[in-house]
Amino acid sequence: MTAVLDLTPAPGAVSVPRMIAAQTGYEVRTLLRNGEQLLLTLIIPVVLLLLFGGTSLLDLGPGPRVGFLTPGILALAVLSTAFTGQAIGTGFERRYGVLRRLGATPLPRAGLIAAKTLTVVLVEALQAVVIGAVAFALGWHPHGDPFSVLVLLLLGTAAFSGFGLLMAGTLRAEATLAAANLVYILLLATGGVVFPLDRFPSGVRSALELLPVSALADGLRDVLRDGHTLPGGPLLVLAVWAVAGLALAARFFRWE
Amino acid sequence: MRYAGNTRAVAAENRFPRRADLRANRAAPRPRLVRMAPPDDGALVLDELVKRYGAVTAVDRLSLRAERGAVTALLGPNGAGKTTTIEICEGFRRADAGRVAVLGLDPVADARALKARVGVMPQSGGVPGTARAGEFLRLVASFHTAPLDPGALLERLGLTKHAKTPFRRMSGGQQQRLSLAVAVVGRPELVFLDEPTTGLDPQARLATWELVEELRSAGVSVVLTTHHMEEAERLADRVVIIDGGRVVAAGAPAELTGAERQLRFRARAGLATDELLAALPPGSAAKESPAGHYLVEGDLGPELLATVTAWCAAHDVRADDLRIERRTLEDVFLELTGRELRG
Numbered sequence A: 001m002t003a004v005l006d007l008t009p010a011p012g013a014v015s016v017p018r019m020i021a022a023q024t025g026y027e028v029r030t031l032l033r034n035g036e037q038l039l040l041t042l043i044i045p046v047v048l049l050l051l052f053g054g055t056s057l058l059d060l061g062p063g064p065r066v067g068f069l070t071p072g073i074l075a076l077a078v079l080s081t082a083f084t085g086q087a088i089g090t091g092f093e094r095r096y097g098v099l100r101r102l103g104a105t106p107l108p109r110a111g112l113i114a115a116k117t118l119t120v121v122l123v124e125a126l127q128a129v130v131i132g133a134v135a136f137a138l139g140w141h142p143h144g145d146p147f148s149v150l151v152l153l154l155l156g157t158a159a160f161s162g163f164g165l166l167m168a169g170t171l172r173a174e175a176t177l178a179a180a181n182l183v184y185i186l187l188l189a190t191g192g193v194v195f196p197l198d199r200f201p202s203g204v205r206s207a208l209e210l211l212p213v214s215a216l217a218d219g220l221r222d223v224l225r226d227g228h229t230l231p232g233g234p235l236l237v238l239a240v241w242a243v244a245g246l247a248l249a250a251r252f253f254r255w256e
Numbered sequence B: 001m002r003y004a005g006n007t008r009a010v011a012a013e014n015r016f017p018r019r020a021d022l023r024a025n026r027a028a029p030r031p032r033l034v035r036m037a038p039p040d041d042g043a044l045v046l047d048e049l050v051k052r053y054g055a056v057t058a059v060d061r062l063s064l065r066a067e068r069g070a071v072t073a074l075l076g077p078n079g080a081g082k083t084t085t086i087e088i089c090e091g092f093r094r095a096d097a098g099r100v101a102v103l104g105l106d107p108v109a110d111a112r113a114l115k116a117r118v119g120v121m122p123q124s125g126g127v128p129g130t131a132r133a134g135e136f137l138r139l140v141a142s143f144h145t146a147p148l149d150p151g152a153l154l155e156r157l158g159l160t161k162h163a164k165t166p167f168r169r170m171s172g173g174q175q176q177r178l179s180l181a182v183a184v185v186g187r188p189e190l191v192f193l194d195e196p197t198t199g200l201d202p203q204a205r206l207a208t209w210e211l212v213e214e215l216r217s218a219g220v221s222v223v224l225t226t227h228h229m230e231e232a233e234r235l236a237d238r239v240v241i242i243d244g245g246r247v248v249a250a251g252a253p254a255e256l257t258g259a260e261r262q263l264r265f266r267a268r269a270g271l272a273t274d275e276l277l278a279a280l281p282p283g284s285a286a287k288e289s290p291a292g293h294y295l296v297e298g299d300l301g302p303e304l305l306a307t308v309t310a311w312c313a314a315h316d317v318r319a320d321d322l323r324i325e326r327r328t329l330e331d332v333f334l335e336l337t338g339r340e341l342r343g
Helices: A016-033 A035-054 A065-095 A098-103 A109-137 A145-168 A174-190 A202-208 A212-224 A232-252 B004-013 B019-027 B082-089 B110-114 B132-140 B150-156 B170-183 B202-217 B228-233 B251-259 B273-279 B302-314 B329-336
Strands: B044-053 B056-066 B071-075 B097-102 B118-121 B190-194 B221-226 B236-241 B248-250 B260-267 B283-290 B294-297 B318-325
Touching: A016 A035, A016 A109, A016 B132, A035 A065, A035 A109, A065 A145, A065 A174, A065 A212, A098 A109, A109 A145, A109 B251, A145 A212, A145 A232, A174 A212, A212 A232, A212 B110, A212 B118, B056 B071, B056 B082, B056 B097, B056 B236, B056 B248, B071 B082, B071 B228, B082 B190, B082 B221, B110 B202, B118 B170, B132 B150, B132 B170, B170 B190, B170 B202, B202 B221, B202 B228, B202 B236, B221 B228, B228 B294, B228 B329, B236 B251, B236 B329, B248 B251, B248 B329, B251 B329, B260 B302, B273 B283, B273 B302, B283 B318
Parallel strands: B071 B221, B071 B236, B118 B190, B190 B221
Antiparallel strands: B044 B056, B044 B097, B236 B248, B260 B294, B260 B318, B283 B294
8 A cells, every 4th residue: 555655845954963974874884785895895804814824825024924914904904995995986976876866965075075984984993803803813912002003094094095086086987996906906916015025126115115005004013013103104105195195086076 | 820829928938037927826825835935936946047068058048937836847858958957956067157046045055055955866876786775765864854754655656675675676667766765755845856757667657646746735846857748748737848958838738738629630641731721611721740640720610520521531531540639748849849850
């Protein structure tokens, strides 16, 4: 039977924080249900950690293997969520008119970006818990200052989000899909995530150290393995990438 | 010139605002809206709107008015500028010139105030492929203070079974209905529906029509685009025919089609219509358009009917589908926008 609907106009929007909370809940749920996203955000990092941390397939230099690997894997997790996942997801939302459709609802655009950022941070927290648990099981003994770790992760998230949104908001969705995956693989291979950068010739190495993922991985190693506080070099590199990425995204992002 | 009356009506329409309309509108009982703008402010007022894409002028000094609590249909061939016009009203595009007032507000400058009060159904898409129908509808409902019950709305539109289906696995018609649900779930004062029934099967189209009729009864203003004459004729209080970015006619469906009747029949192509015309009373008209389809206009009394059938008998013309009818909106539409296919 047909339901009775009271269609009499009763317009009104809830507060922006409530809308952001609703949008964030929705984004987290859909993201965690998405198989490809889970592969990218959880399965690949955990498999790499188990594979290279639990075996001696790769020469990771002196010291405990997991002490070198875990910070790199955490950096990879941030890259996968803030950059690759966000670029591909947002690129297709733009392509299918979702951004425009949401633009016709009371949720402001800044609110949508806030919800996406919160989603990234929540998923990263989940990744950190899972990766940390696996690392502890492999005998990881982290040192250092939690505040420094938090600053590094947030700056890295800002840098990767900026470039992820820049790509999603300027390229065609298919191009974003291809490019975001390519960047992920290149940074995985050359960003000091699992392959130590000191295997590269010194000139190449200095250049690679300026990559955001290397700065994040090195910075996390400085703190978690070597016990440093607020490592200046990596923080500076990440800050430059973050400012550049967010400024470019703010300037060039097109909603449709 | 038989369109003289309508042409004058159009000219009057383009003077802005139109007094007769306002009076008629005030007289009609309408439910109170939650936030009333000044009473003679239409749901939508466009004045000399212009939108160009490079060298192409998509909207060319278009003026129209949609009354509150009424259904207004923008009717026109593909590429007439309907969607561009509606997207300007929704705040998605900026006009190059002219004035737009949506519920008395500017769709760009007053976007925040309008979003809660206006529902939008785009022509296609707009829902993430992986989103489940019910989930996305609940999300949009949660942005509003007094939304419709998403479950009841899904049931109403025959989508209950698909509440958990991802958008990309729904049929085109199901996607359209979900899109309509999203547009109305926030209990808006005004809804824009861009081709709401394109691609729907007859049952789904009927369900959509009934919902639009209920929206109007509840006092919601509806502005929809369509190229289905039947839809415009059935739903619209006012039809605005747009072609080449301009309004070519506007009025109630009955005003546009007029009271005049016509006699139509089909027969073999190439009959001598001038001979038929000669047999008819003065003031009649007869023509063949398209081939094999004949149209006779004039004082369609018994005498004229007898003359036509006698003429057919005398010339051994076997007439099919012989009927006397009012002009349809389709006749008006084709008359105004031409019969040739557009690129």
